[in-house]
Amino acid sequence: MRTPPDDEEFRKALAGVEPLAAPRRKPLARPRPAPLPRQTRRDERAALAESLAGPLSIDDALDSGEELVYAREGLQRDVLRKLRRGHWVIEDALDLHGMNRMQAAVAVAEFLRRCMQRHVRCVRIVHGKGLGSLNREPVLKAKLRKWLLREEVLAYCQAPAAEGGSGAVLVLLNS
Secondary structure: OOOOHHHHHHHHHOOOOOOOOOOOOOOOOOOOOOOOOHHHHHHHHHHHHHHHHOOOOHHHHHHHOOOOEEEOOOOOHHHHHHHHOOOOOOOEEEEOOOOOHHHHHHHHHHHHHHHHHOOOOEEEEEOOOOOOOOOOOOHHHHHHHHHOOOOOEEEEEEOOHHHOHHHEEEEEEOO
Protein backbone atom coordinates (compact mmCIF):
# COMPACT_ATOMS: atom_id res chain seq x y z
CA MET A 1 0.00 0.00 0.00
CA ARG A 2 1.37 3.25 -1.10
CA THR A 3 0.79 6.62 0.47
CA PRO A 4 0.10 9.65 -1.63
CA PRO A 5 3.04 12.04 -2.09
CA ASP A 6 1.28 14.84 -0.19
CA ASP A 7 1.17 12.71 2.93
CA GLU A 8 4.91 12.09 2.77
CA GLU A 9 5.68 15.79 2.53
CA PHE A 10 3.41 16.48 5.46
CA ARG A 11 5.09 13.78 7.56
CA LYS A 12 8.55 15.21 6.73
CA ALA A 13 7.40 18.68 7.75
CA LEU A 14 6.19 17.36 11.09
CA ALA A 15 9.24 15.26 11.83
CA GLY A 16 10.45 15.92 15.37
CA VAL A 17 7.23 17.59 16.48
CA GLU A 18 5.69 16.18 19.66
CA PRO A 19 2.07 16.60 20.63
CA LEU A 20 1.28 18.88 23.55
CA ALA A 21 0.63 17.22 26.86
CA ALA A 22 -3.01 17.12 27.87
CA PRO A 23 -3.80 19.69 30.58
CA ARG A 24 -4.22 18.25 34.07
CA ARG A 25 -7.00 20.66 34.97
CA LYS A 26 -10.42 20.58 33.56
CA PRO A 27 -12.03 23.94 32.96
CA LEU A 28 -14.92 24.44 35.34
CA ALA A 29 -18.04 26.18 34.27
CA ARG A 30 -18.40 29.13 36.62
CA PRO A 31 -21.77 29.34 38.32
CA ARG A 32 -23.76 32.42 37.54
CA PRO A 33 -24.04 34.82 40.44
CA ALA A 34 -27.36 34.79 42.27
CA PRO A 35 -29.72 37.61 41.30
CA LEU A 36 -29.80 40.53 43.69
CA PRO A 37 -33.17 40.78 45.48
CA ARG A 38 -33.30 44.55 45.19
CA GLN A 39 -36.97 44.99 46.04
CA THR A 40 -36.65 42.70 49.05
CA ARG A 41 -33.72 44.75 50.29
CA ARG A 42 -35.68 47.98 49.80
CA ASP A 43 -38.64 46.52 51.70
CA GLU A 44 -36.40 45.36 54.54
CA ARG A 45 -34.72 48.76 54.78
CA ALA A 46 -38.12 50.48 54.80
CA ALA A 47 -39.40 48.14 57.51
CA LEU A 48 -36.29 48.75 59.59
CA ALA A 49 -36.56 52.53 59.17
CA GLU A 50 -40.25 52.35 60.06
CA SER A 51 -39.61 50.29 63.16
CA LEU A 52 -36.88 52.66 64.30
CA ALA A 53 -38.93 55.79 63.60
CA GLY A 54 -42.27 54.44 64.86
CA PRO A 55 -43.87 55.25 68.20
CA LEU A 56 -42.19 53.69 71.21
CA SER A 57 -45.39 52.47 72.82
CA ILE A 58 -49.12 52.22 72.30
CA ASP A 59 -49.53 55.30 74.50
CA ASP A 60 -47.26 57.28 72.16
CA ALA A 61 -49.24 56.01 69.18
CA LEU A 62 -52.52 57.07 70.75
CA ASP A 63 -51.14 60.52 71.47
CA SER A 64 -49.63 61.04 68.00
CA GLY A 65 -52.87 60.38 66.10
CA GLU A 66 -50.96 59.13 63.02
CA GLU A 67 -51.36 55.45 63.73
CA LEU A 68 -54.64 53.57 63.35
CA VAL A 69 -55.49 52.84 66.98
CA TYR A 70 -58.88 52.35 68.61
CA ALA A 71 -60.20 50.76 71.76
CA ARG A 72 -63.87 50.69 72.60
CA GLU A 73 -64.81 52.81 75.58
CA GLY A 74 -64.39 50.87 78.80
CA LEU A 75 -61.64 48.65 77.37
CA GLN A 76 -58.28 48.88 79.08
CA ARG A 77 -55.27 50.19 77.16
CA ASP A 78 -53.56 46.94 78.04
CA VAL A 79 -55.78 45.28 75.41
CA LEU A 80 -54.10 47.40 72.71
CA ARG A 81 -50.64 46.46 74.00
CA LYS A 82 -51.56 42.79 73.91
CA LEU A 83 -53.03 43.12 70.42
CA ARG A 84 -49.90 44.85 69.10
CA ARG A 85 -47.60 42.28 70.72
CA GLY A 86 -49.40 39.30 69.22
CA HIS A 87 -51.23 38.04 72.32
CA TRP A 88 -54.05 36.84 70.04
CA VAL A 89 -53.26 34.67 67.04
CA ILE A 90 -54.24 36.20 63.70
CA GLU A 91 -56.91 33.80 62.49
CA ASP A 92 -57.78 35.39 59.14
CA ALA A 93 -56.64 38.21 56.87
CA LEU A 94 -58.01 40.47 54.16
CA ASP A 95 -55.85 42.22 51.57
CA LEU A 96 -57.34 45.38 50.05
CA HIS A 97 -54.55 45.98 47.51
CA GLY A 98 -55.91 46.86 44.08
CA MET A 99 -59.40 47.71 45.32
CA ASN A 100 -61.06 51.08 45.01
CA ARG A 101 -62.94 52.68 47.92
CA MET A 102 -66.29 51.11 47.12
CA GLN A 103 -64.89 47.63 46.57
CA ALA A 104 -62.83 47.88 49.75
CA ALA A 105 -65.80 49.03 51.85
CA VAL A 106 -67.89 46.09 50.68
CA ALA A 107 -64.98 43.67 51.16
CA VAL A 108 -64.34 44.85 54.74
CA ALA A 109 -68.02 44.60 55.72
CA GLU A 110 -68.35 41.13 54.19
CA PHE A 111 -65.06 39.97 55.73
CA LEU A 112 -66.07 41.09 59.23
CA ARG A 113 -69.51 39.47 58.83
CA ARG A 114 -67.92 36.14 57.84
CA CYS A 115 -65.44 36.35 60.71
CA MET A 116 -68.23 36.92 63.21
CA GLN A 117 -70.15 33.92 61.85
CA ARG A 118 -67.04 31.74 62.29
CA HIS A 119 -66.30 33.20 65.77
CA VAL A 120 -62.91 34.53 64.69
CA ARG A 121 -61.32 36.67 67.39
CA CYS A 122 -58.34 38.45 65.75
CA VAL A 123 -57.84 39.43 62.09
CA ARG A 124 -55.44 41.45 59.97
CA ILE A 125 -56.58 43.85 57.26
CA VAL A 126 -53.90 44.98 54.82
CA HIS A 127 -54.78 48.40 53.45
CA GLY A 128 -51.40 49.24 51.91
CA LYS A 129 -49.13 52.23 52.27
CA GLY A 130 -50.52 54.17 49.34
CA LEU A 131 -47.42 53.93 47.16
CA GLY A 132 -49.59 53.21 44.12
CA SER A 133 -52.03 56.07 44.69
CA LEU A 134 -51.89 59.46 42.99
CA ASN A 135 -50.39 61.41 45.90
CA ARG A 136 -48.54 58.35 47.23
CA GLU A 137 -50.64 58.53 50.37
CA PRO A 138 -52.71 55.70 51.85
CA VAL A 139 -56.30 56.38 50.78
CA LEU A 140 -57.85 53.26 52.29
CA LYS A 141 -56.12 53.75 55.65
CA ALA A 142 -58.23 56.82 56.48
CA LYS A 143 -61.40 55.11 55.24
CA LEU A 144 -60.67 52.04 57.33
CA ARG A 145 -60.99 54.14 60.51
CA LYS A 146 -64.65 54.76 59.68
CA TRP A 147 -65.36 51.26 58.39
CA LEU A 148 -64.09 49.66 61.59
CA LEU A 149 -66.34 51.70 63.88
CA ARG A 150 -68.74 48.78 64.18
CA GLU A 151 -70.41 47.01 67.05
CA GLU A 152 -68.35 43.83 66.62
CA VAL A 153 -64.97 45.63 66.70
CA LEU A 154 -63.50 45.88 70.19
CA ALA A 155 -60.11 47.34 69.26
CA TYR A 156 -57.66 47.78 66.42
CA CYS A 157 -54.10 48.97 66.03
CA GLN A 158 -51.33 49.20 63.48
CA ALA A 159 -49.74 45.84 62.81
CA PRO A 160 -46.14 45.19 63.86
CA ALA A 161 -43.54 45.48 61.09
CA ALA A 162 -43.46 41.70 60.56
CA GLU A 163 -47.23 41.68 59.94
CA GLY A 164 -47.40 44.65 57.55
CA GLY A 165 -46.45 47.66 59.69
CA SER A 166 -48.14 50.91 58.73
CA GLY A 167 -49.74 49.14 55.75
CA ALA A 168 -51.91 46.85 57.88
CA VAL A 169 -54.13 46.87 60.93
CA LEU A 170 -54.87 44.17 63.51
CA VAL A 171 -58.51 43.99 64.58
CA LEU A 172 -59.87 42.38 67.75
CA LEU A 173 -63.46 41.22 67.33
CA ASN A 174 -66.17 40.60 69.89
CA SER A 175 -66.94 37.02 68.95
